[in-house]
Amino acid sequence: MNSSKAVPSTPSFLDFLVRRKILGLLLLILILLLVLWKLGSELVTNPTLFLQQVINGLQLGFVYALIALGYTMVYGIVRLINFAHGDVFMVGAFMSYYAIARVQLHTWPAKVFPNLSPGLSIGIGSITVILLSMAICALVAITIERVAYKPLRNAPRISALITAIGVSFFLEYFGALNFVFSPNFITYKRPFDVTTWMVSAQGVQALQKGQAIPEKTVIFSNISIIIVVVSILLLVVLQYIVGKTKIGKAMRAVAYDKQTARLMGINVDSVISVTFAIGAALAGAAGMLYAIAFPQVFFWMGIIPGLKAFVAAVLGGIGSIPGALVGALIMGQAEVLSAAYISTPMRDAIAFTILIIVLLVRPTGIFGEAQREKA
Amino acid sequence: MFKKIDRSSLLFLGGALAFFIVVQALISLNVLTAFWNTILRIGGVMAIVSIGLNLIYGFNGQFSLGQWGFYAIGAYSAADITYRWTNNASTDGLIVLLLIVLLVGTSILLLYRLLSRIRGLDALSAFTVYLLAAIGLSVASVQLGRVIAPPVNGLLQALPPDVATTIVFILAVLIGGLLAAEVSFLFGLPVLTLGSDYFGIATLGFTIIVKVLLDNSDTLLGFTEMKGARGMIGIPKVTSWFWVMFFLVLVLVITRNLIHSSTGRAIISVREDEIAAKAMGIDVGYFKTLTFVLGSLFAGLAGGLYAHVNGFLHPDTFNFIKSFDPMIIVVFGGLGSITGTVFASFAWALVLEGFLRLLLPSGFETWRFVVYPLLLLIMMLLKPNGLFGNFEMPYLRQILPPLRKKTSQPQSEGITVKEANV
Numbered sequence: 001m002n003s004s005k006a007v008p009s010t011p012s013f014l015d016f017l018v019r020r021k022i023l024g025l026l027l028l029i030l031i032l033l034l035v036l037w038k039l040g041s042e043l044v045t046n047p048t049l050f051l052q053q054v055i056n057g058l059q060l061g062f063v064y065a066l067i068a069l070g071y072t073m074v075y076g077i078v079r080l081i082n083f084a085h086g087d088v089f090m091v092g093a094f095m096s097y098y099a100i101a102r103v104q105l106h107t108w109p110a111k112v113f114p115n116l117s118p119g120l121s122i123g124i125g126s127i128t129v130i131l132l133s134m135a136i137c138a139l140v141a142i143t144i145e146r147v148a149y150k151p152l153r154n155a156p157r158i159s160a161l162i163t164a165i166g167v168s169f170f171l172e173y174f175g176a177l178n179f180v181f182s183p184n185f186i187t188y189k190r191p192f193d194v195t196t197w198m199v200s201a202q203g204v205q206a207l208q209k210g211q212a213i214p215e216k217t218v219i220f221s222n223i224s225i226i227i228v229v230v231s232i233l234l235l236v237v238l239q240y241i242v243g244k245t246k247i248g249k250a251m252r253a254v255a256y257d258k259q260t261a262r263l264m265g266i267n268v269d270s271v272i273s274v275t276f277a278i279g280a281a282l283a284g285a286a287g288m289l290y291a292i293a294f295p296q297v298f299f300w301m302g303i304i305p306g307l308k309a310f311v312a313a314v315l316g317g318i319g320s321i322p323g324a325l326v327g328a329l330i331m332g333q334a335e336v337l338s339a340a341y342i343s344t345p346m347r348d349a350i351a352f353t354i355l356i357i358v359l360l361v362r363p364t365g366i367f368g369e370a371q372r373e374k375a
Numbered sequence: 376m377f378k379k380i381d382r383s384s385l386l387f388l389g390g391a392l393a394f395f396i397v398v399q400a401l402i403s404l405n406v407l408t409a410f411w412n413t414i415l416r417i418g419g420v421m422a423i424v425s426i427g428l429n430l431i432y433g434f435n436g437q438f439s440l441g442q443w444g445f446y447a448i449g450a451y452s453a454a455d456i457t458y459r460w461t462n463n464a465s466t467d468g469l470i471v472l473l474l475i476v477l478l479v480g481t482s483i484l485l486l487y488r489l490l491s492r493i494r495g496l497d498a499l500s501a502f503t504v505y506l507l508a509a510i511g512l513s514v515a516s517v518q519l520g521r522v523i524a525p526p527v528n529g530l531l532q533a534l535p536p537d538v539a540t541t542i543v544f545i546l547a548v549l550i551g552g553l554l555a556a557e558v559s560f561l562f563g564l565p566v567l568t569l570g571s572d573y574f575g576i577a578t579l580g581f582t583i584i585v586k587v588l589l590d591n592s593d594t595l596l597g598f599t600e601m602k603g604a605r606g607m608i609g610i611p612k613v614t615s616w617f618w619v620m621f622f623l624v625l626v627l628v629i630t631r632n633l634i635h636s637s638t639g640r641a642i643i644s645v646r647e648d649e650i651a652a653k654a655m656g657i658d659v660g661y662f663k664t665l666t667f668v669l670g671s672l673f674a675g676l677a678g679g680l681y682a683h684v685n686g687f688l689h690p691d692t693f694n695f696i697k698s699f700d701p702m703i704i705v706v707f708g709g710l711g712s713i714t715g716t717v718f719a720s721f722a723w724a725l726v727l728e729g730f731l732r733l734l735l736p737s738g739f740e741t742w743r744f745v746v747y748p749l750l751l752l753i754m755m756l757l758k759p760n761g762l763f764g765n766f767e768m769p770y771l772r773q774i775l776p777p778l779r780k781k782t783s784q785p786q787s788e789g790i791t792v793k794e795a796n797v
Contacts, residue, residue: 021497021499021500022500023497023499023500023503023504024497024498024499024500024501024502024503025499025500026503027499027502027503027506028499081572081575148752148756151756152755152756152759155755155759155760156710156759156760158438158702158706158710159706159755159759159760162699162702162703162706162707162751162755163751163752163755163756165699165703165748165751166748166749166751166752166755167748167752168748169744169747169748169751170745170748170749170752172744173741173744173745173747173748174745176741176744177741177742177745178741183741303696307583307695310576311576311580314573314576318572343591343595345587345590345591345594345595346587346591346595348583348584348587349583349584349587349588352580352581352583352584353580353584355576355577355580356566356577356580356581359566359569359573359576359577360499360565360566360568360569363568363569363570363573364570364573
């Protein structure tokens with residue numbers, strides 16, 4: 001037990017500090033305390049601002065969760081970091097932009113059924129748009145999977161990864177061509193009007209256009225509500241598909257053991273395609289929601305949210321669906337709070353610092369299982 | 376010493392010399408324009424970065440995406456030194472960074488000897504010890520540098536300006552490399568304990584953190600001459616074709632000799648099977664750290680060279696998307712093939728920066744990055760193991776001593792690269 005006797009030249013105080021992991025723990029606790037102290041003092045000095053940031057972070061976190069699910073599901077099944085996923089998200093945003101701004105698809109219920117109430121008709125129209133962009137993203141993902149990833153299934157994993165990076169570049173720069181999407185920033189047209197409410201000690205009131213936001217109020221808009229509701233709805237649907245349906249069972253079987261699943265009569269290739277399609281459909285929905293929240297689309301918009309969502313998936317434990325949700329919510333809060341209280345330009349660096357620290361404490365993420373190396 | 380130089384070594388050095396002379400002659404005769412000259416130099420720089428990554432990933436099996444971050448560290452620190460020398464005629468940057476690099480490096484070596492005696496070492500605690508030492512010594516170096524800088528400055532001013540600039544440049548490149556190596560040691564210490572994919576993601580995070588810091592280098596870090604996201608200008612353009620080739624050959628010789636030593640075999644054994652290597656008594660952590668630090672050293676050297684190619688640095692060059700470039704080159708050339716890496720680096724620079732720019736008809740310039748991923752996809756689908764697989768040039772190939780005839784036949788020459796997992 002006493003190694004300082006076995007190795008006499010080692011200073012015993014250093015030995016004590018290092019062997020008990022005290023120094024490393026102290027470093028982590030110090031960082032944690034600093035963060036908590038900072039957040040706590042901000043909460044005490046300006047609780048409304050803090051609450052406001054938390055709401056903004058929640059909205060962002062749910063969008064990240066939808067993207068992160070695609071990463072985590074694909075990784076769980078084919079062990080591939082699908083770098084093209086963020087660009088599928090971009091395609092989804094552009095598709096909804098075209099459907100709304102060019103085709104005016106969101107107005108079809110008003111044209112076909114003029115007697116419908118405006119709220120319902122816009123609602124149905126928006127749902128059509130989101131379903132359309134989900135469907136197109138699923139098609140894009142199936143095509144990518146069939147053309148680029150399937151031939152490399154037995155190749156070294158790094159080849160598939162490089163291919164994924166190639167697909168990502170292709171989607172970005174092909175999208176940047178003038179006749180495809182555009183190399184420019186495009187303002188996104190929301191299918192519905194934004195209504196903002198403010199919550200203060202006097203209760204909930206609607207904010208008029210052009211009205212200054214009074215002190216000590218928290219504002220939230222129908223955008224946050226829609227994002228949170230749609231995301232939770234899609235998560236429930238996903239949980240149902242994975243947990244209760246036959247294809248979900250097949251997906252879990254393939255994720256667990258591909259060879260045995262094939263022996264049990266599961267068509268592994270089609271299950272993988274379906275996984276890609278589901279993940280991409282969620283990314284398509286996320287693309288539209290993201291564009292509604294931050295009304296601008298451009299061909300590089302998928303990179304940073306894609307990366308953040310990927311970090312969220314890793315943070316929660318890649319391959320785990322609840323992990324992706326938890327990781328994404330943490331990422332959303334971390335990004336918004338660090339932008340508000342620490343430093344706006346440093347928020348990406350802080351997000352990654354959190355990731356590295358979490359990985360050091362839990363090497364496979366929060367919900368991750370022990371990784372099977374060289375399976 | 377000269378007895379040891381065999382035919383393949385002579386062939387290699389002669390070939391490198393011939394390649395250098397031919398290209399240098401073409402540059403001097405203006406057959407190769409400045410455009411191609413730059414592309415060739417960038418190809419050489421990429422070769423150095425990629426050899427470093429091949430060492431980390433191809434030979435040691437650590438899936439690192441952090442190479443670009445160390446490249447950025449080398450580039451910016453070297454650029455800062457030469458910028459201060461040429462624009463302000465001050466050696467502050469040189470002396471302070473030299474002191475930091477030397478003191479921190481010595482402290483790391485000493486502490487490593489000390490700490491490696493402690494069994495059951497917790498990586499995070501060790502990291503804290505190193506970090507505290509590094510921070511303390513850096514602060515001390517800044518203070519010490521103020522005292523030492525003026526006499527050194529006078530000494531360098533007395534030299535002819537060209538010689539002095541070259542000395543500062545070479546020192547800057549070396550300091551950049553060593554700084555990158557020391558940062559990689561500190562960062563690698565806790566992170567190298569992670570599993571393969573997680574290690575890749577953590578190193579990707581490192582690249583992004585470095586890029587964000589560079590974006591705010593003037594406001595947050597206080598280096599006003601780096602000008603943050605506006606890009607650093609005014610760096611002397613002193614990286615000639617000679618220096619690129621000099622460092623490339625140096626790196627190649629170091630890598631070759633390392634890989635074919637017992638250390639190199641230990642490094643490769645870690646890639647093949649970590650648990651088996653550990654069972655054979657190989658200190659897995661030590662060899663992982665060694666390779667990671669050496670690979671980052673090469674990245675830092677290359678960064679220093681790159682900074683002085685165009686005389687301009689921008690944080691966007693060190694974007695994480697570009698950090699895949701060395702990985703693409705390494706996979707393209709063939710994992711674990713140094714020949715392939717060098718070839719692929721030059722091919723990458725020539726095709727992406729040269730031919731695609733020239734060959735695409737006007738109006739189709741934006742198609743460059745549409746053609747590039749398509750080429751990448753086609754290459755990966757046709758040759759998933761890279762262009763060269765595990766082929767090596769005669770000099771870089773290991774010549775195994777012949778086995779005794781009775782026991783068994785010599786199996787194969789060179790290092791066989793099995794399917795490398797991410």
